[in-house]
Amino acid sequence: MVKDRPTIADVAARAGVSKGSVSFALNGRPGLAQATVDRILAAADELGWRPSNRARSLSVSKAFALGLVITRDPAVLSSDPFFPAFIAGVESVLSRGGQALVLQVVTAGDDEAAGYRRLAQDGRVDGVFLSDLRHEDPRIELCRELGLPAVTLNRPEGSSPFPAVCLDDRPGTVEVVEHLLALGHRRIAHVAGPPTFVHATARADSFVATLADAGLEPAGLEVSDFTAAGGIEATRRLLALPERPTAIVYANDRMAIAGLGAAQQAGLTVPDDLSVAGFDDSELAEFVHPGLTTVRADPYAFGEAAANTLNQLIDGTGDVADVELPPARLVVRRSTARLEES
């Protein structure tokens, strides 16, 4: 019934060698005659033996797993378009190599640090991804303290002991703004994410900078929270301005799609009365009405790169270089249009 899994001893016995030799053969280490290696591998194959993760974990003190902690507002545990694709990218690296991904979803109220502590102290993972990087992110110090290898998704300002895998948010933002400027817009507003996040301020800053290059000031700058509800609120405030913006650039698609709804609810027609742009190119962006002009990154590639980098760091072979991914690109759809002279 319960087919006892063969152990390394079984393989050794069958091949007529010692356990040590089996281990050497499997890991392709020198010091064994080729004939012996073949015999051992054949024996392993016949028995269907695969080394036990648990035993390996214990003896080499590694988990063969990486960790991802996602902190989310419990009320808004909704879908971030980033993570599924990011995780798939991570997975594509881990599955070769027999690693696993340990996921923790921490609701924002909880102690986030506890999540990382658990992962580290329980020896669950060999390293973690630091996503949604924040300014002065306390997790960097925490991971250092815990001796937990990490890669940051995007680069912190200060010095960091960890490699960074970056996808520059600025070029995409610049493209959006320039696209709107080319369409004749002059009163352009931005709905930003929480300024604690590096990517939120990167987008907001380059929004402002691009306008400044054109000799303009933002027609409005709302700090929101990346949620749909927040997008609605911010949009309402912007639409109530005495000098109503003719275009709004949102820091993500969720806020943009919600903002689209808010504008329509307010009786405006998009894009005739208001141009709207998002960021992420989430699945729905293409299909809402009108289709959302937005910026598309490649979270899958992000995941791959992050996993590879983290593994390099863990394997400790020399210095690990930061990775710069190709930036997000503008995707023009129907929600942005030439400003009508009226």
Next chain:
Amino acid sequence: MVKDRPTIADVAARAGVSKGSVSFALNGRPGLAQATVDRILAAADELGWRPSNRARSLSVSKAFALGLVITRDPAVLSSDPFFPAFIAGVESVLSRGGQALVLQVVTAGDDEAAGYRRLAQDGRVDGVFLSDLRHEDPRIELCRELGLPAVTLNRPEGSSPFPAVCLDDRPGTVEVVEHLLALGHRRIAHVAGPPTFVHATARADSFVATLADAGLEPAGLEVSDFTAAGGIEATRRLLALPERPTAIVYANDRMAIAGLGAAQQAGLTVPDDLSVAGFDDSELAEFVHPGLTTVRADPYAFGEAAANTLNQLIDGTGDVADVELPPARLVVRRSTARLEES
């Protein structure tokens, strides 16, 4: 620098007892004098000792982790509103108990079974969640074969060796349809998910049945794929029917929101010309324009229940009962309205 973690031997030495006794004390097993137990626990506390997961894993042959494999179309690695909340619910159970969640995202092209095999054979997890349950789901047989404990999210038709945690999709669907009937609609169509999925057919079947109870036939029945793109296609086909439906019930919000866009793109006004309803109550449902009438379940509770049930099964204490969760409830918003006589 590297503070060697204390081992059970250190604790034993400090308390002046044997390793075995420390283990007994920690696990609250009988056979030790209370005074000894106290002394041991105090010693453990002073040393900050916590048993090593890895050693425990090896000796008791358990992973102390549960697994979730999500299969997704690579093109549409978008976010299902269900999973983040579901996972958070699972997590809330696992974090007490020191368990972890191992996640795998398998793109649909890949060999899904390989994912489960890896999890089982690598001893990564003690059990898995079978989500997105399909008819004649091969994973049930696979898990049985692998000796991998599982819980099914929703109940398969045939007999299953595994407990089921169910959230009945039918009452919510019935509510939607009755809501539309009460608004005077008679030509109501449905956009279903792939019929391979149990929840897709449950929704479609109860849609048809509820109409039949009212002496009506569906004004259209499109089989789609739960994606936004699919929702668009299906909507276009329905709107092209000679007898155009006055209301469309979608099997999920993503299709519904996309359908909303398609209808608007076709020049229709929702809800004046067409009522639209979804399923899930995803974050955006409330904020698109018009707000989407939909059905709300509680995926967080689903996750909690599933984790608890799976743990019971793994602990093997007696029979594990199926769990029936409170059904999803109708949430009425602006996308459905009384049928105008015209």
Next chain:
DNA sequence: TTGTACGCGTTATCAA
């Protein structure tokens, strides 16, 4: 190439 200690708890056996 082999033998064996080691990583670290758990549990069965046995003595007091």
Next chain:
DNA sequence: TTGATAACGCGTACAA
């Protein structure tokens, strides 16, 4: 009853 001892789970690594 109370507690110690030793075997066990399964590879890895180093001395021989």
